[in-house]
Amino acid sequence: MTPMLPLHEAHSYRALMRRWRELARRLGVRLQTLAVVEDLPVCWLETGAKGAMAGEAAVYLSSGVHGDEPGAAWGLLVWAEENVDRLRAGRFLIFPCLNPHGLQRNTRVDHLGQDLNRRFHVAEDAVCGPWRQVVAGRRLAVGLCLHEDYDGQGCYVYELGRRGRPRLAPDMLAGVRAIPPDGRRRIDESRAAGGVIHKSRVPKHLPGMPEAVVLHELGCGLTLTFETPSEFGLDVRVRAQVEFVNAVLSGMCIAGNTGE
Template structure:
């Protein structure tokens, strides 16, 4: 049986209906980050926080690019399969940061902008409220979930405060989809699907992962599945990667 009917891949209402059900089971509130307006409709962008205590959060986000649907559904499936973990640990989750993009199957948002180059913009419709919410928060580990239509397998950008990389064994152990075999991905040196950034790249704006790094996140992983591969396999690879990292990587609080 497929994990999800393919016709629902870009159904934001269906996605958020399942997040609402999950939030209810977890007894946490599904908060509104902002309300986006278009000529046709208004749409809410949501976030939720699980667990309790004062320890730094584990950050999870998806749906920045609307044509990368398996990332958004992979995050949901992971959460539905990890309710006990969500209850026992602190997670800060953004289920879909670009709902109009998801509905329209586009990389850009409702304004035609790539929000993953706008996380430095204080008055941006989406990134501005995100920055205000994140201000002062301690972040232990960050997952930014994406897809790549040029991908030949899975790969990950690793941005960390640690001397040694942590992703090689995790990527080598993936079963749902293989690591991307390319030695150069988007102009960056890659080894078995791992790109380890040692400096902030020269981009026209700041992506989510880099701003998380600037905010003190000790390890930020931008995981990419190949969007031309099987939809179910891509969802399962997203779930498998998150489970593998959370089981294998010990990030001090």
């Protein structure tokens, strides 16, 4: 059974990583250090790197790029705790919390006051540089970037896939029961329908490179940026994040995706 959510510790990086360390032990994998930023280690782990799944494209999961979005970070942890068998049987590359300082301080930005999600192209960035080295050498079937949005009126997903590829996000979003889809027709200056923003090309004139776009450029055929509304209760936001990851993995099985 999944341990209780420590609602009073939503912004405790130490509490979050204690649970990830315990989980990594159960999985028999190492919680690796990507970088140490002002005394806080930024960690990652992978499953299926050895054995039968070693040659398969991995499922990429990350959260905590923005520190004021704890529902995403705890949602990813709870999903992982509830899916130990799936993690053992498959191939996963996971970054549990890429901006620990932001989480601790309940702020969007990193320790230098910068938005990490505009810096994934920057090789000199303390986190994005090493991140690029880990990700660039790996084949990815799908990339999930988990976020939250203060303006959100429900859940929504930003789908970036190759041209001509079937749109998967609507079915995946239908698997989220805890919070209904965001009904807005425009979200973040993009057209949206049923909580889905779909793009088959990288938008022009970006202020910097987000994680999902760089994953796309590194060859990941489908990236999904999922957002829960920050003004809803933390427990339903966490549940919605868990349901979305489950729905994506079910959808990928149905679509027979192999990372091509």
